[in-house]
Amino acid sequence: MSNRKYLTIALAKGRLAHRSMELFEKIGIFVEEMKDPHSRKLIFTNEEYGLRFFLAKGPDVPTYVEYGAADIGIVGKDTILEEQRKLLEVLDLGFGRCRMCVCGPESAKELLRTQAQIRVATKYPNIAGDYFYNTKNHTVEIIKLNGSIELAPIVGLAEVIVDIVETGSTLRENGLTVLEEVCPLSARVVVNQVSMRMENERIMDLLNRLGEVIRQG
Numbered sequence: 173m174s175n176r177k178y179l180t181i182a183l184a185k186g187r188l189a190h191r192s193m194e195l196f197e198k199i200g201i202f203v204e205e206m207k208d209p210h211s212r213k214l215i216f217t218n219e220e221y222g223l224r225f226f227l228a229k230g231p232d233v234p235t236y237v238e239y240g241a242a243d244i245g246i247v248g249k250d251t252i253l254e255e256q257r258k259l260l261e262v263l264d265l266g267f268g269r270c271r272m273c274v275c276g277p278e279s280a281k282e283l284l285r286t287q288a289q290i291r292v293a294t295k296y297p298n299i300a301g302d303y304f305y306n307t308k309n310h311t312v313e314i315i316k317l318n319g320s321i322e323l324a325p326i327v328g329l330a331e332v333i334v335d336i337v338e339t340g341s342t343l344r345e346n347g348l349t350v351l352e353e354v355c356p357l358s359a360r361v362v363v364n365q366v367s368m369r370m371e372n373e374r375i376m377d378l379l380n381r382l383g384e385v386i387r388q389g
């Protein structure tokens with residue numbers, strides 16, 4: 173391993189990183205140190221396979237991969253669409269499944285149908301903009317928020333929101349509903365364009381092995 177470069181893998185911190193490491197364990201790649209909940213370490217190595225893992229904020233994963241600071245990233249499709257980075261999306265890991273939706277009170281359905289002047293609150297202004305301007309040809313005002321998006325229609329900041337719906341319980345508990353579906357989402361593997369050429373054999377080997385355990389369920 174000494175004269176070989178590490179392959180560097182950026183993981184979106186949180187649930188996605190846990191699920192990703194479970195997947196790596198299924199193909200025999202263990203990084204025990206990463207499981208210590210008290211550790212403040214950000215970067216972990218597996219010498220046997222020449223791999224280096226690090227944890228980053230989800231929206232930063234595509235940035236690390238585009239610039240080649242990470243060869244590979246694991247991140248949600250929502251983040252890939254929103255960040256619009258130059259990278260190769262190569263594998264759907266099949267977990268973290270949810271939907272990007274336009275949501276609001278039932279009464280807002282009519283506003284969407286009539287192309288009324290409305291405000292749309294979201295953590296995903298690029299996804300929302302693309303959906304309303306390009307897919308629906310509906311000119312809206314987009315308001316960027318950073319979380320608890322469901323609040324916006326309740327307190328009158330916006331008529332509808334564009335947000336992630338997983339179980340739907342946040343919507344239900346706040347009297348809101350799915351009005352339109354934008355796209356399905358799940359965890360994806362992304363690869364730096366140069367790394368894919370320079371380290372093709374190692375990256376493809378890893379992707380094939382991950383793909384195999386996913387297919388086996």
Ligand code: PRP
Pocket residue numbers: 295318319320321322335336337338339340341342343
């Ligand atoms: C996400 C999303 C919804 C919720 C959907 O929020 O923005 O609020 O999960 O999940 P559900 O359909 O299972 O209820 P998250 O918990 O990530 O926090 P945020 O509101 O700060 O974005």
